[in-house]
Amino acid sequence: MITKGYRGKILNIDLTSRKYQIIELDTEKARKFIGGKGLGGILLFEHMKTETDPLSPESVIMFVTGPLTGTFCPSTRTVIIGKSPASRTFCDSYVGGHFGPTLKYAGYDALCIYGKSEEACYLYIDDDKIEFRPAHHLWGKDTVDTDHAIKQELGRDVHIATIGPAAENLIQYSLISIDVHRQAARGGLGAIFGSKNLKAVAVRGGGSIVLNNPDQFMKTAKKIKQEILDSNNQGMKTLRRIGTGRSTVFSSNQGLYPTRNFQTGTFNGVENLSGEAMREKFWVKHKACFACPINCSKFGIVRTGKYKGAMVEGVDYETTTLLGANLDIDNLEFVVAANELCDRLGMDTLSVGNTIGFVMECFEKGIVTEKDLDGIRLTFGNDDAVMKIIRKIAYREGIGDLLAKGVAQVAKEFGHGSEEFAMHVKNLEIPGWGIRAAPGMGLAYATAERGADHERAYPISYEVKGAKTPDGKTLDRYGTEGKASVTIFDQDMNAFFFSAALCDMVTGAVGKERCIELINSATGWNIEVAEAQEIGERIWNIIRLYNVREGFTRKDDKLPERIFKDSLQTGIAKGRTLKREDFEKMLDDYYVLRGWNQYGIPTKEKCIELCLEENYKYIQK
């Protein structure tokens, strides 16, 4: 019997044989791992053999929804899951937009794609009709043109996941674009599409999501929506007004805004990249993800100057840091144009900005010269040079071929001590929040499953914003006390939310209790509120087991040397580094509290406690 809230089916596609299979969703598994991140986690663990090359035909790429996806619950997302070509860890990349809900309307909780097509192709899913269609005419096209071309072929009501030229060229930080304006950007999952000769997936869905208790569900969901729209809700009011750009000035004031390849954490031109500046100069329209009343996204167009006509939905906070401050550029119009270019070519703006910022510093230090960079003077602040380099990366031209491998590889190649300021964790470039002004963030980056990531845990809330810990304490900003505990709390809680699959912009507004209530009224289950944390912990651990099986342990849970050696030169945290012993202390605490051994490997007892005993067997050697 199909559990309500779900569609009860998984669509497995083999591109090699051009065959597909529709299998039933294992209800027990769904109850244990919910959906999204959790369901994807267990599926990847079970279906990917150890040490599979992420770009080989044996590699799988999955689109996984949750029991709340496609309902009235505010902002439910879809997660794309695979083994990251960048970090070679488990990788989950989230997108809003309409692809996931539509996949569910088509009848599937998840879509898993295996194999490799002999020729360029794209998939067309129209309820139970599955087509393998030729994509020679689309190969080489950017994400926007591909989206338009497919919509012309199939009608404008299909929703499309596509890659751009960067993913065709297997760039290590290439993305999957959803209906042009939503990017599953981190971890290079686009390259998996490229390696399979798969240009796109188009989906149309005519079915319905049936709930166990729709009236109860709507009552709760409407209440959450009303609270989000309540004019007294100041946080939401700001988010609705200026999107994630609300964090820009705060971040710089707190020394957290990566500037000049993370040399410091404050940026003189920050006002020019703020949400208010974008509102003033750039935006024309509010945009929302599926079922989301927040509309934190904004659409805009550059109106004057050399970047006139550049259009983008954004610019998201993170992109203003990595393509702005990190390159020492405060020209908003450039950031928009560079963001648009990255989106069209299909590359993660964060990894692009991080990698280019690194090369700029190498240029400044004389480690590389124009000669090494195809004659381009890639100095801090040189926007024209950045636009040239972005294209070179996507097409692997000249120096672009090396930069396409990510900052860790570039540093290895450049040498001369540059590895110390290559800002990555497990080969995934660090996003837009600094560490030295919020040490807990360092622990969050070091322990995140896909490499440097800011969405799994965000200790800055407790360290800088003064949020109380779950047990009611206030944390010392620069101390180590309590940092492991809040990092674990966030990671487990978010693992649960991301399985439902809520957007991190609404998890606070929905809350644990109501998220459980929504899942229960959708499915007819009786999950206890206290169980949420345990489900999250189980998910975090199954993913850790996957990574351990791939060889990741304590030796990989580390931070770039710059964090320990180079102090911040400006701002509120001037003079600060993260002390190495403080980091090791937080990591020790973290493993102990997690019930893992000193090497960061989950213990047998912990696995039994979380009903992961079967999975633990795979890492016993």
Place this chain on the structure above:
Amino acid sequence: MDRKWIHVDGEKCTGCRLCQLVCSYHNFEVFSESKSRIRIFYFTPGIDLPTLCRHCEDPKCLPACPLGAISIKKGLVVIDPNTCDGCEKCIHACPYNGVFLDKETSKAINCIFCGQCVKECPTGCLTFKNGKEEGMSVDERANKVIEMLFGESSNFTIESGE
């Protein structure tokens, strides 16, 4: 006729589709795009346009139906699901993209004027307004919004969004 109708302010739609979700829930107790009596059309760049039945006084869909399933009752265009066989002729006849196919039942559906979409619209894009407006195809409406937001005469301002 002095009566309230659902007015669509095209440039205010964020594409969130809460209208569709409450519509399919209210009418069919499920969440479904196909069972929604209001639909959103997407146009590049960044435009979302809700469309729904305008309940025309002289509807083109009515004579297009070969089975006589469409009638006007109390000023509303009504499709009888028991008579409809899903031939889609009404859908193609409507110049305003206001009739849709429920793919699960293969029946044509249109707005029954329950007003739930207006109630749940978070941006004020859907409102009740006295009197009907001039009919326009969805493409014409999209062009109007694009001109308003991006055209030469645009003053490029963004609604408050709060």
